[in-house]
Structures are given as C-alpha cells and as structure tokens.
Amino acid sequence: MGQNHSTPIGALPTENSSAQSVETPVPNIGPDDAVIAVMGLTGVGKSTFISHFCDTAVVGNDLESCTTSISIHTATIDSQTVYLIDTPGFDDTTRTDTDILKEIAVWLERSYDADIKLAGIVYLHRIQDNRVGGSGTTNLHMFRELCGASGLSSVVLATTMWDALPLDKAEARERELTTAPELWGGLVEHGCAVLRQDGGAESAARIVRHILEQRRPVTLQLQEEMADGLALHETAAGGVLKAELEAQQRAYEEKMAVLEGQLGRLAAELAALQVAQAAREDREREDREREVRDSEKRELSREEVIGRLRLELDGLRGEVESTRLKQERTDAEYRDFTTRRGKWDWCTVM
Numbered sequence: 001m002g003q004n005h006s007t008p009i010g011a012l013p014t015e016n017s018s019a020q021s022v023e024t025p026v027p028n029i030g031p032d033d034a035v036i037a038v039m040g041l042t043g044v045g046k047s048t049f050i051s052h053f054c055d056t057a058v059v060g061n062d063l064e065s066c067t068t069s070i071s072i073h074t075a076t077i078d079s080q081t082v083y084l085i086d087t088p089g090f091d092d093t094t095r096t097d098t099d100i101l102k103e104i105a106v107w108l109e110r111s112y113d114a115d116i117k118l119a120g121i122v123y124l125h126r127i128q129d130n131r132v133g134g135s136g137t138t139n140l141h142m143f144r145e146l147c148g149a150s151g152l153s154s155v156v157l158a159t160t161m162w163d164a165l166p167l168d169k170a171e172a173r174e175r176e177l178t179t180a181p182e183l184w185g186g187l188v189e190h191g192c193a194v195l196r197q198d199g200g201a202e203s204a205a206r207i208v209r210h211i212l213e214q215r216r217p218v219t220l221q222l223q224e225e226m227a228d229g230l231a232l233h234e235t236a237a238g239g240v241l242k243a244e245l246e247a248q249q250r251a252y253e254e255k256m257a258v259l260e261g262q263l264g265r266l267a268a269e270l271a272a273l274q275v276a277q278a279a280r281e282d283r284e285r286e287d288r289e290r291e292v293r294d295s296e297k298r299e300l301s302r303e304e305v306i307g308r309l310r311l312e313l314d315g316l317r318g319e320v321e322s323t324r325l326k327q328e329r330t331d332a333e334y335r336d337f338t339t340r341r342g343k344w345d346w347c348t349v350m
C-alpha cells in the first residue's frame with residue numbers, strides 16, 4: 001500500500017449530470033486499475049475502511065453523518081492501483097436516501113460513460129445491527145436493485161464493529177444475517193461473499209484482495225438502466241425508494257387523518273368547555289349581582305329598623321318627659337300637701 005491521495009468530487013451535480021460540467025469526475029483510470037465502491041448506511045465504517053489504505057478518508061463520529069459527497073481515494077495494494085470510492089451513507093441525519101442515491105447514480109452514470117467498470121462493491125454493515133429494520137431493509141432492497149442479479153457476485157458484504165460485541169453474540173448475529181432471506185440470505189444466494197471487517201487494516205486488505213482476485217469487472221443494473229435512458233425514479237433501485245416514499249406518504253396521511261380526528265374531538269371538547277365556562281361566569285356574575293342587590297336590601301331594611309327604633313326612642317323620650325313632668329307635678333303637689341299639713345298640725349283643735 002503505497003502512495004495515496006483522494007480526489008474529491010463534491011462538485012458533482014446531483015441531478016441531470018450531463019447538463020453540468022464536472023471538475024474531475026474520475027481520475028485518469030487505466031485498464032489495469034481497480035475501482036471499488038464502498039457503500040452502506042451512515043456510520044457503518046465506510047471511511048474508516050478506506051482509511052486503512054489511505055490517510056485521505058475522513059472518519060466521522062458516532063452521532064452525525066460525516067461523508068457528504070462521493071470522493072475517490074487512491075491506494076496501491078499488492079502493487080496494484082486501487083481507487084476506493086467513499087460514498088455518503090444512506091439513512092443520513094440530514095439528507096434523504098433519494099438524494100444520496102441520486103449522487104451515487106450520477107457518479108455511476110459518469111463512470112459508465114467514461115467506460116470505467118467497477119471491480120466490485122464493499123457493502124458494510126455493523127454487526128450489532130442484527131435487526132435490519134425500516135431504512136436498513138429498504139436500503140438493502142435498493143442496493144440489490146442497484147447491483148442487479150449479475151452485479152451481486154462482485155459484492156462483498158462485510159460486517160464491522162466486531163469489537164463492540166462478545167464474539168459469540170457477534171457470530172450469532174452474523175449467522176442470522178447471512179441466513180435470513182429478508183436480510184442477506186437472498187444476496188448470498190446470488191453470489192455475494194460475506195466477510196468480516198474485524199481486524200483493521202489486515203481484514204480490510206483481505207476484503208479488497210477478495211474482490212481483486214475475482215477479476216470480474218461489473219456493470220451494475222442501475223448503470224445499464226440509466227444508459228438505456230431511464231430516469232432515476234424509473235430504475236429498479238429508484239423505484240424501491242419511490243415505493244418507500246409513497247408508503248411513508250400514505251403512513252403520514254393516515255397518521256394525519258388520525259391526528260386531525262383527535263384535533264376535531266379536542267376542538268369540540270374545548271368549545272363545550274368554553275360554553276360551560278361562559279355559563280359559569282354568567283351564573284357567577286348573576287350571583288354577585290344578586291348578592292349586591294341582597295346586601296342593598298339588607299341595608300334598606302337596616303335603615304327601616306333604625307327609623308323604627310328612632311321612632312320608638314322618640315316615643316320613649318316623650319314618655320320619659322311626660323313622666324318627668326308628672327313627677328315634678330307630683331313632687332310639687334306633695335310639697336304643697338306637706339306645707340298644708342303642717343299648717344293643719346298647727347291649727348289642730350285641742
């Protein structure tokens with residue numbers, strides 16, 4: 001493995017490639033050189049795989065998709081020049097699978113036009129992802145259609161991250177992967193080799209050598225379809241993604257209908273609550289008004305009582321006054337009587 005360099009082709013158009021110029025779509029590849037594409041979901045270790053041969057590959061972290069456009073990395077393996085094509089991973093955190101397939105398809109179309117044949121494809125998969133669900137299944141299906149039946153024999157399915165699992169578990173997952181028809185079983189039947197990327201540069205070299213030894217340059221089904229003038233969405237691989245998108249669209253629409261139903265029910269409940277709230281506020285307002293009226297009434301009756309009491313008091317005062325007058329009169333009469341009695345005493349006849 002000697003002189004290495006990469007040729008980024010970030011300027012590649014993602015649509016209608018023939019209408020745009022591309023700075024350096026592919027290096028000057030000779031008939032004895034080998035071109036190997038490395039594909040798979042995002043984060044499976046594609047750039048890491050290439051970095052075992054060239055220091056030009058940019059490895060990402062576990063959280064975000066790293067490789068955003070196709071780049072070509074040149075390495076010399078067993079005295080042979082090998083061009084390793086790093087591809088953006090499917091199931092990207094920021095781009096759709098259709099967008100990524102477009103980018104790969106444009107590159108494949110251009111290399112086909114330039115009469116460059118792939119020596120093979122390394123399709124990487126993390127061994128801990130034994131359940132290839134959702135986007136993984138779609139990607140696998142799309143990959144199968146991208147290669148076509150004859151292209152599959154030039155594919156190595158390689159599992160990465162063996163250090164992330166105990167060996168017995170990793171081996172059990174590998175068995176499940178390679179035998180389940182909906183996983184790799186069907187691909188293996190069509191001639192895909194299954195190898196382990198479990199030993200860094202050593203196992204990576206083993207995988208590349210396996211492809212080089214096949215000496216079976218391949219034209220992929222997608223390349224043939226596009227050469228026949230099909231648009232990407234009319235190709236089998238594009239059709240898989242289109243069907244997936246349509247299924248997703250239907251699922252979204254169904255979910256939307258359910259959500260809209262829930263929204264309608266909630267809106268009706270809210271309207272009923274608002275009516276009840278308004279009625280309660282009306283009642284409370286009426287209660288408050290009644291209370292004010294009652295208290296006014298109470299105020300009134302208190303004034304009446306006070307007036308009555310005043311009258312009674314006045315009556316009593318009158319009575320007291322007349323009693324006092326009577327008393328004074330009585331006192332005066334008494335005094336008068338006493339005086340007169342004294343006189344009478346004095347006049348008593350002996």
Ligand SMILES: Nc1nc2c(ncn2[C@@H]2O[C@H](COP(=O)(O)OP(=O)(O)OP(=O)(O)O)[C@@H](O)[C@H]2O)c(=O)[nH]1
Binds near residue numbers: 041065
């Ligand atoms: N433990 C372990 N980590 C690995 C292995 N291979 C890759 N990684 C780590 O996985 C992360 C993603 O690796 P990349 O090589 O960037 O993955 P990629 O497939 O190129 O990802 P995209 O460019 O986003 O499509 C990095 O942190 C790597 O260090 C492996 O075999 N074992």
Ligand SMILES: [Mg+2]
Binds near residue numbers: 066
């Ligand atoms: Mg990468």
